[in-house]
Amino acid sequence: VRQNNNLPPGPPKLPIIGNLHQLGTLPHQSLCKLAKIYGPVMLLQLGGVPTLVISSAEAAKVVLKVNDLNSCSRPLLPGARTLTYNYRDVGFTPYGDYWREMRKICVLELFSAKRVQSYRSIREEEVDSLINLISESSSSATPVNLTEMLFSLTASIVFRIAFGTTFERSGFNNHRFHQVVHDVQAMLGSYSAAEFIPYVGWIVDRLSGLHQRFERTFNELDRFFQYVVDNHLSAERTKTDHEDIIDVLLKLVREQTGFGAAQLSQDNIKAVLLNVFLGGVDTGAITMIWAMAELAKQPKLMKKAQDEVRTSIGNKGRVSESDIDQLEYLKMIVKETFRLHPPAALLLPRETISHFKVNGFEVHPKTTIHINAWAIGRDPGYWKSPEEFIPERFVDSSTDFKGQHFELLPFGSGRRVCPGIYMATTMVELGLANLLYWFDWKLPDGMKEEDINMEEEAGISLTISKKIALNLVPAKYSGTHQKIA
Ligand code: HEM
Numbered sequence: 001v002r003q004n005n006n007l008p009p010g011p012p013k014l015p016i017i018g019n020l021h022q023l024g025t026l027p028h029q030s031l032c033k034l035a036k037i038y039g040p041v042m043l044l045q046l047g048g049v050p051t052l053v054i055s056s057a058e059a060a061k062v063v064l065k066v067n068d069l070n071s072c073s074r075p076l077l078p079g080a081r082t083l084t085y086n087y088r089d090v091g092f093t094p095y096g097d098y099w100r101e102m103r104k105i106c107v108l109e110l111f112s113a114k115r116v117q118s119y120r121s122i123r124e125e126e127v128d129s130l131i132n133l134i135s136e137s138s139s140s141a142t143p144v145n146l147t148e149m150l151f152s153l154t155a156s157i158v159f160r161i162a163f164g165t166t167f168e169r170s171g172f173n174n175h176r177f178h179q180v181v182h183d184v185q186a187m188l189g190s191y192s193a194a195e196f197i198p199y200v201g202w203i204v205d206r207l208s209g210l211h212q213r214f215e216r217t218f219n220e221l222d223r224f225f226q227y228v229v230d231n232h233l234s235a236e237r238t239k240t241d242h243e244d245i246i247d248v249l250l251k252l253v254r255e256q257t258g259f260g261a262a263q264l265s266q267d268n269i270k271a272v273l274l275n276v277f278l279g280g281v282d283t284g285a286i287t288m289i290w291a292m293a294e295l296a297k298q299p300k301l302m303k304k305a306q307d308e309v310r311t312s313i314g315n316k317g318r319v320s321e322s323d324i325d326q327l328e329y330l331k332m333i334v335k336e337t338f339r340l341h342p343p344a345a346l347l348l349p350r351e352t353i354s355h356f357k358v359n360g361f362e363v364h365p366k367t368t369i370h371i372n373a374w375a376i377g378r379d380p381g382y383w384k385s386p387e388e389f390i391p392e393r394f395v396d397s398s399t400d401f402k403g404q405h406f407e408l409l410p411f412g413s414g415r416r417v418c419p420g421i422y423m424a425t426t427m428v429e430l431g432l433a434n435l436l437y438w439f440d441w442k443l444p445d446g447m448k449e450e451d452i453n454m455e456e457e458a459g460i461s462l463t464i465s466k467k468i469a470l471n472l473v474p475a476k477y478s479g480t481h482q483k484i485a
Contacts, residue, residue, distance in 0.1 A: 008043040008052065008361040010034075018045030026458045028345035031055070032375035041359045043367075049075070051368045054358070055375040057382060057406035060413070062358045063350075063369060064406070068414035073351040075368045082218045089271035090419075091279065095353060102272070106419045109248050110272075116423045118242045120321050122160045123427060126153055127434050128318070134439065138474040143444045146292055147469035150431065151285040157427055158280040162273055163228050164244030183217040225270040245276060278462075279420050283343040284427045286465045290341040291333055291432055293470050294389040296441055297449050301391065305329055309437045310479060319433040321426060330433055332391035334425065335408070338377075338401050340389060341456075342410035345374035345464045350416065373409040374464070382407040439474040 013019050024030040031053050040056030073095035080092040087093040090102040130153050137144045232246045249269040295302040308329045350369040378386045399405045403413035411418035457467035
C-alpha cells in the first residue's frame with residue numbers, strides 16, 4: 001500500500017497508463033474489488049489523470065456534502081466537448097457562473113414538479129400503447145422482449161417531452177435515432193487516449209479512427225436537433241397543449257430573462273437536449289428492466305406487488321399517475337432496484353476545485369472523483385444480506401434516494417445531484433405499475449427462475465445495463481378485462 005505525502009493509498013501503477021489496465025470491462029466492479037484491498041478512499045492514476053475513488057457512505061458524505069463546493073466541477077472529457085457545443089450544456093460543463101445559470105433553468109423551468117406534471121398525459125398515452133402492444137402478444141402466449149419495449153417506451157416519452165412530437169411524425173427514422181443516441185453514449189463512455197495520455201494521446205485517437213467517428217455522430221445529431229429547432233421556429237407549426245422543452249428554451253432565448261452570465265443561443269438548446277436524451281432514456285429503461293428481472297426471479301415478490309396494485313386500482317381499467325402514491329410496496333421495489341442496480345454505477349465524474357481532506361488523506365485540485373454508488377449499495381456495513389433483492393428492507397425506513405442518505409446514491413448528491421429525479425421516478429413507477437397490473441408474467445418454456453441471467457454490461461456507455469435481454473411471457477390478468485381506449 002502506497003503512502004506518499006499522505007495521499008490516499010492505491011494500487012501500484014505502470015508508466016504512462018498508470019492504473020488504466022486495472023479497470024477491466026466493468027470498472028465499477030473492478031474498483032469495488034480494489035477498494036477491498038486499498039480502502040474506501042483510494043487514489044488511482046488513469047493515464048495522466050489522478051482519480052479518487054470513493055467506496056463508502058461516510059467518505060461519500062465528506063466529498064458530496066462537507067466538500068460539495070470543493071468538488072463540484074466536471075473533468076473536461078474530450079468526447080463531451082464536441083457533443084456539448086463546447087460545454088454549453090449543464091451536465092458536463094465545469095463549475096462556474098455559466099453552470100449555475102443553466103442549472104437554475106433546469107431546476108426552475110425544465111424539470112420542476114409543475115413542468116413534469118404537465119407531461120402526464122404524454123406518459124400515460126405512451127404507457128397505454130405499450131400495454132396494448134403487449135396485450136396483442138399475450139393472446140399467443142409468446143415471450144416479449146421487455147428490454148426492447150422498455151427502451152422504446154422511455155425513448156418515446158422523452159422524445160415527445162423534448163420535441164413535442166412523436167418519432168413517427170418527426171420524420172426521423174426511429175431506428176436511426178436509437179443508433180445515434182447509442183453512438184453518443186459510446187463517445188462519452190470511451191476512455192479516449194487524449195484524455196488519459198498527455199501530449200501524444202490525440203495522435204493515438206486519430207490513428208484509431210475515434211476522432212472521425214466522433215465527428216460523424218456529432219454532425220448527424222446536430223442536423224437532427226437543428227431540424228427540430230427550425231421546425232419550432234416556423235410559423236406553420238401546430239401548437240400542442242403543453243410547452244415542450246424546445247418551446248421553453250426558445251422562450252428563454254427570446255426573452256433572455258433570468259439569465260445573467262451568458263447569452264443563451266441555439267447551441268445551448270441543442271446541448272441541453274443532448275443532456276435530456278442521455279440522462280432520460282437509458283437510465284429509466286434500465287431501472288424498469290432490472291426491477292422486472294428481479295421480480296421474475298422471485299415470483300412471491302411479483303405476486304405481492306401485483307396484489308397491491310390490483311387491490312388498490314380494482315376494476316378502474318388503468319393505473320394513472322394519481323394512483324401511484326398509494327403503492328408503497330412498488331416504491332420499495334424501485335428503491336431496492338436502485339440500491340442493487342444504480343444505472344450510473346459510478347455517478348458522473350466530478351473534478352475537485354480546491355484542496356481538501358477525506359478520512360485524513362489529502363485531495364488536490366484537478367483530481368477526478370468517481371463515487372462508486374454500486375459498491376456502496378452492496379456494502380455489508382450498511383445493508384444486511386446485501387446481494388439479495390429484498391424490498392421489505394425499506395419497511396419503516398426513511399432511507400430514500402434523493403441524495404440525503406449516502407448509503408443509497410443512484411442520483412448523486414449535492415450541487416450536481418440529478419435534476420431529473422422526479423421526471424425519472426414518475427416514468428419508472430407508472431411503467432412498472434401498469435406492467436404489474438395488466439399482466440401475469442411467466443418465464444419462457446423450459447426456463448427456471450435461477451436461469452435468468454443477471455450479468456451486467458458496461459460496454460461503451462456511461463450506464464450499466466442488463467447484458468442479456470429480458471424475455472417474459474405475458475398473460476392478461478383475468479380480473480381486468482377493460483381495454484384501454
Ligand atoms: C433513473 C434515472 C436517472 C438516474 C439514475 C440519473 C442519475 C444521475 C446521476 C448519478 C447524475 C450525476 C450526479 C452527481 O454528479 O452527483 C445525474 C446528473 C444529471 N441528470 Fe440524471 N439520472 C436519471 C434521470 C434523469 C432524467 C430523466 C433527466 C432529465 C430529463 C436527467 C438529467 C440530468 C442532468 C441534466 C444531470 C447533470 C446535472 C449537473 O451536472 O448539474 N437525469 N443523473
